[in-house]
Amino acid sequence: MNKRLTIPLNWYQSTLDMLEQQIIEQHLGQTLLFDYDEGGAAVEIANWTATRLLCQSDTTNKPCGYCHSCKMMSAHSHSDFYLLEPSAVSIGVDQVRALQEWAVQTPSHGRAKVTVISQVGKLTTAAANALLKVLEEPKAHSYFILLKPRQTALLATILSRSQRLIIHAPDPNQALGWLQQQLPDTPNTLQQLALHWLNDANQVCDFLHADGAKQIEQFCQAFNTLIQQGNIEPLHEQISTHRDQLQWLGQVLIDSMHTKLTTEQLAGPSVAHLDSLQLMGCYQQFVDLQQQLNTNVALNLSLQLYPLLLNLIETEEPSAH
C-alpha cells in the first residue's frame, strides 16, 4: 500500500528557496545532512542542490537545465558529482577512501565538487571515522550531502559538523493544492480520487490532462449503479475495458475496510455497507484475481470479474430486532 510517491519539487519550494538563498549568500554549509521522513523527497532535493551548485549559469535562481553542467547531471555523467551508495549492506572504509581521493582533486568544470552519500547511516565505524576526516578539512570547492532516515543514528561528530535539514513527507493537502494549480478546471473530488488511486502526482497530472477525469467519473457512476441498483454491467464493462481500474476497485476495498475500522469516511465509492468478513472475502478475491492476471496474461478478466462484483452487492439479511 505504501507506494513511493514521485514527488514534484514544487511541494518543497520553501526548502529550495532557503537553500538557494544560502547558496547566493555563500552561507551554505559544506556538509549538509538531509534527515528525511519516509516519503520525503530527500533524494530529489539532494539532486537539485547538487545540480544547482554545479550549474554554470548565473542568471537563474535554480539549475538552468541548459548549460553543459546541467546536461551532464541529467545524463548522470557529471565528473564533479559523486554518488556514494552502500556496496552491499554497508558503506565500507575503502569506499570512503576512494571518495576522499576524488574529493581533493580540482573540479573538472570549475565550479565545485559535490558528493551525495545516499544512506549515511550505513557507514561502518571505520568508514564513518574516515569520512569524518574528509569533512573536517574540506577543500573550498567541496560539498557533501548526507542522506539518512530520521530514525537512523549517526556518529555524533559527523552530526555536529553538518548543517541539518529535516525533509518531511509531503503533505497530501499540498499535493492537492499543487494539482489544483496545474488543473484549475478539474473538479476537486476527481483530483482527490486520482491522487489517491494513482499515488503519483506527476502521473496524476498527465492522466487528468488526458481523459482521466472522465474515466474516474465513469468508474464512480458505474460503481453507484452497482451498489444502488444491483446492476453489475456498467462496472464490469468499465473494468474489462480499462484493466488499470481493477486497481481502483482494490483501493475502494481497502478504503472500505479502513472506514469499518476507524469510522472515518474517505472520499469516493465505498462498500462499507458489507460486513467485515464479506469485505475481507472480497479483498482476498481481488488479490487472487490480480495474482492470476500477473501470472497469466491470457486470463479472461471479463469472466473472472463477475464473482467478485456479485459479492460486492450480496449483503447478509439484516437480523431482526
Ligand SMILES: [Zn+2]
Ligand atoms: Zn545549468
